[in-house]
Amino acid sequence: MCLAIPALVTALHDGAMASVSVGGIAKQVSIALLDEVVVGDYVLLHVGYALHRVSEEEAQRTLAMMAEAGLLQAEVVEMTEPVETGTAP
């Protein structure tokens, strides 16, 4: 939960939302906490929110470190886990 992961912004949507790619995995996230995000930016993604803009170099270096430490896979799994949004189970 405490980890932030670098993501590449691939498309912008209404309501301060954006599509990002994290190690090839696509995800819809909020960019409400950042100003002037553009397609091609790298952002630090934390629990579904872009918290900070980072350079491509920093993004690649962090991704390499996370992959090496086995953290990338765990984070991507957590991110893509389906959520039970339906009514009572």
Added chain:
Amino acid sequence: MKYVDEFRDRDLARTLATAIAAAADPARDYNFMEFCGGHTHAIFRYGVQDLVPANVRFVHGPGCPVCILPARRLDDAIELAERHGVILCSYGDMLRVPGTGRRSLLKAKADGADIRMVYSTLDALDIARANSGRDVVFLGIGFETTTPPSAVAIAQAQAEGIANFSVFCNHVLTPPAIRHILEAPEIDPTQAARLDGFLGPSHVSTVIGSRPYEFLAARYGKPVVIAGFEPLDVMQSVLMLIHQVNEGRVDVENQYTRVVTRDGNRKAQELVARIFELRPSFEWRGLGSVPESALAIRAEYAAFDAEKRFALSEKQSRETKSCECPAILRGVKKPKDCKLFGKACTPETPMGACMVSSEGACAAYWTYRRMETLAEMAAE
């Protein structure tokens, strides 16, 4: 050199290790608290302790939001799901943490409570939209990085009129916790004197910036270096702290300049200030009642405050007996000092939060240093 093969940049790791060994004065000790559980894990994963001289020590701090949430607040969350019939949404880290009587959210879910694991407050809002006839409560926990997402969710719920959504707010603040460790002699009279400096958290500081630590250096005379969470960042930060100590300097330095600025993320700070206000005090596991260390939802947003919407009962909450989590969180004990470690308490059958959370100190010792720790325990 032990473990150095694990580093992506071995040459740099070796250079830093050599520089630390050369800088550390063998005639004194260096006790540095890494506040953040993410740093604790980087230190263990890469065996950083073995790359520095024995008189440079890491004291593990309370920067694990799951670990510091006291049993009472978890019991309240379980009550929300069980007695008030809400859909309780929680980050996955929280689900297996034992509350009073070792009851966890996962057990409550198995018993029929509607508890759902979410990755984001965005998911919790989706659940609220899809279940307009039911109350949906997001269990808000975490330090300054997870607070802005809770603030956005409340602002969004208000803007959209999602009237069935609320947040059970347990968001806590890093600088007051550090201040408390330095100031409260009842924690341990020797602790403040024993600590020679702090490694400041990386991602928290992307939000709040480095400025909020400045009073710690100025007022308490302890150096702070904000450190990135890569092992090389940690090693470089340790070197910076050693230099400060040797030179008698007390500064807030920022090793993680490639991401952290002095001012942090102003937009996030402004939104947090709009939705939340300081609580006069908040109970932390291990630290006790810490003044102005946590946030509550402002009265203007009371409709989205689970504590205002639901009458939570008085309860006799208790931490797990014999569990040393509280002392470990204060940095005065290590996991090996807990007789439950690796015996009654493992990640499969956790007795305390420090073994559950991926940021907890016990989980770090278990994952990376189990055999050594158990051997030390047997020897004592």
